[in-house]
Amino acid sequence: MAQPSSSTPLLPRVGRAFPGPALLWRSGAVIAAVGIIAGAFGAHGLQRRKDITPDQIHAWETASHYAVFNGLALLLVSMHPRFSVHRFAGPAIAAGSVIFSGSIMALVMNRERFRWMGPVTPIGGSIMIAGYLALAL
Known part of the structure; x- marks a missing residue:
């Protein structure tokens, strides 16, 4: 087995693009599922808490909706022959969705x-x- 050198990549390419359609598909499926679970929790569990205001419930719903929409968008992007191997678009949509929705949910759960x-x-x-x-460029 050859020893790695300073020019050996940490993630070998093996002829495939990173992140790749399979990772985008899985990311989209997980993000959409989390959005659905969060929406159900917001509709049932969160509303029972006396310290949660209607504005916080609305913010939670917004976060869960965005997660579902972005998860579905990632599923679609993963099937596109050109955009499924785009180095920036899919990862940015996934990361942005997690940061956006996750930060809203964290703020609703414990603002302080x-x-x-x-x-x-x-x-x-x-x-x-x-x-x-x-994706538009």
Whole structure:
């Protein structure tokens, strides 16, 4: 077995593009499933908490909707012959979705503890938008 050198990549390409359609498909499926689970939790479990306001429930619904939509979009992107191997678009949509929805959900669950995530939410949204715009270019 050959010893790795400084020019050996950490993730070998093996003729395939990274992230690749399979990873985008799995990411999309997981993000959509988390969005559905979060939506169900928001509709049933979260509304029973007395410390949760209607505005927080609305924010939770927004976060879960965005997760589902972005998960479905990643499933579609993963099937496209050109965009499924795009180095930026899919990963940006996935990362932006996780950051955007995750930060909103964290803020709803414990605003005091995760106060620092308030400014993170628009960063996630911007990354997500950049991913979609990359598909248009």
